[in-house]
Amino acid sequence: MTSYILLVEDDLDLAATIIDYLEIEDITCDHAANGIAGLQLHAENMYDMVILDVNMPRMDGLSMCKSLRDSGSNIPVLMLTARDTLPDKLAGFEVGTDDYMVKPFEMLELIARIKVLIKRQNGQSNxxxxxxxxxxxxxxxxxxxxxxxxxxxxxxxxxxxxxxxxxxxxxxxxxxxxxxxxxxxxxxxxxxxxxxxxxxxxxxxxxxxxxxxxxxxxxxxxx
Incomplete structure (x- = not known):
């Protein structure tokens, strides 16, 4: 069964690369370049998970993740960011992210983490x-x-x-x-x-x- 995820990332070249790899894995992906647009897409569609950058214009990833959790959404969130310090990671988990990957990263590892989060969510949400x-x-x-x-x-x-x-x-x-x-x-x-x-x-x-x-x-x- 095809998975359907939301990628919120302001680096358009990186977003295009991620989307290409996801298509190879039979994963359909919508893209937004900031948190405001990401929240709008989330409200309009039924995603299996969200991949979320932190540093973005208009609304950053931390704020978007907090907004999702405050609204009652339990959708899996994977933060993908260049912020690599322990306080940065703790800030992500504090607002409700499920996983945290630091840029640069290996695409195969990203795919593996995506599959784990989707599988875990499907197992828990019956x-x-x-x-x-x-x-x-x-x-x-x-x-x-x-x-x-x-x-x-x-x-x-x-x-x-x-x-x-x-x-x-x-x-x-x-x-x-x-x-x-x-x-x-x-x-x-x-x-x-x-x-x-x-x-x-x-x-x-x-x-x-x-x-x-x-x-x-x-x-x-x-x-």
């Missing part, structure tokens, strides 16, 4: 809890307030896409691609399946978790 909703994707069990949800295969895919992005908004195109890939049906199909998923999640509960965000998409979050 179980989710949101308010009184508990989901185990490995066992295909979803329970809300002691009530077992009955989901179709498409319902499971929608739930996973929404939970992995929670509490952020997932737009209609992202949800459609998560379910159908490039073979996206008419827009009414998504509407029907969202309705069925909402019936399962929120039908008998006072607190609604599946929210429609007008003009944007859908979000799973506790009010």
């Amino acid at each position: 179980k989710f809890t949101l308010a009184d909703l508990s989901v185990d994707f490995s066992a295909k069990v979803a329970i809300r307030a002691e009530r077992t949800l009955k989901l179709s295969p498409i319902g499971w895919k929608l739930l996973e896409a929404l939970l992995r992005k929670s509490p952020y908004v997932v737009n209609r195109e992202q949800l459609s691609r998560a379910v159908w890939g490039d073979d996206i049906p008419d827009s009414n199909s998504l509407k029907v399946h969202i309705f069925k998923l909402r019936q399962q999640i929120d039908a008998t509960d006072d607190t609604k978790l599946l929210n429609t965000i007008t003009g944007q998409g859908f979000a799973l979050k506790a009010s």
Whole structure:
């Protein structure tokens, strides 16, 4: 399965080199040149991890990482920087980075660290809890307030896409691609399946978790 990562790096030549190597490893990569643009891309897409430079214009890597963590995101972050002192590394871990690599670096080592972080995240993120909703994707069990949800295969895919992005908004195109890939049906199909998923999640509960965000998409979050 192709991995999808976000590279935030203001050195365009280095970014291009990294992207070329990632493509060889069947890893798709989006690029932003500063933290502001990086946060925007993160909000709009569903990435497996983030590679983050520290010294950047507009918003540096430390600030972006802190913003991700403050918003509740647990996406793996690998900091890639020329800052090599112990205080620099500790500052990175303080704001929530998962790994830290110093420039210059060997590309093979970067690829290895990326794969480890993605594998670790995938292994840890099959179980989710949101308010009184508990989901185990490995066992295909979803329970809300002691009530077992009955989901179709498409319902499971929608739930996973929404939970992995929670509490952020997932737009209609992202949800459609998560379910159908490039073979996206008419827009009414998504509407029907969202309705069925909402019936399962929120039908008998006072607190609604599946929210429609007008003009944007859908979000799973506790009010």
